[in-house]
Amino acid sequence: xxxxxxxxGTAALLGWTLFATTLRLDLRCFFQVTGILLIxxxxxxxxxxxxxxxxxxxxxxxxxxLWNANAVIPEASxxxxxxxxxxxxxxxxxxxxxxxxxxxxxxxxxGLRLSNRRAEKxxxxxxxxxA
Numbered sequence: 001x002x003x004x005x006x007x008x009g010t011a012a013l014l015g016w017t018l019f020a021t022t023l024r025l026d027l028r029c030f031f032q033v034t035g036i037l038l039i040x041x042x043x044x045x046x047x048x049x050x051x052x053x054x055x056x057x058x059x060x061x062x063x064x065x066l067w068n069a070n071a072v073i074p075e076a077s078x079x080x081x082x083x084x085x086x087x088x089x090x091x092x093x094x095x096x097x098x099x100x101x102x103x104x105x106x107x108x109x110x111g112l113r114l115s116n117r118r119a120e121k122x123x124x125x126x127x128x129x130x131a
Contacts, residue, residue, distance in 0.1 A: 037086075039108055044088020047101040054094050065092035 053059040069091040073080045083089035090097060 039105070040087050043101050043104045046104045047088045047097045050097050050100040051090065054096060059096055061094035061096055063095040066095050066098055068092050
């Protein structure tokens with residue numbers, strides 16, 4: 001009974017704290033940051049997928065490894081593990097992994113820019129027709 005009451009009290013306190021602190025949160029900034037993080041996360045997944053295809057021999061690695069960053073940030077270190085988990089960090093990437101990573105980022109950025117241009121044109125059309 002005491003554990004249940006402590007759990008409910010803690011949940012209520014955390015809920016109230018979350019509510020009180022998010023009232024001042026700039027949602028536009030929050031979603032911009034989380035959107036960027038999701039794009040980087042997805043690029044890491046693409047690069048990791050290409051890495052697995054390289055290991056399976058389906059896609060040639062071309063240059064293996066492209067560089068070795070184990071002296072700077074080893075994959076087995078705490079920071080390397082976090083980067084690998086979140087963004088697909090590889091201390092010894094192949095050329096095809098890097099092409100996939102940056103190709104994905106370029107494709108998404110071009111798509112977002114085109115989408116924003118279309119949205120701006122759509123917003124300006126009703127204003128021109130009313131004048």
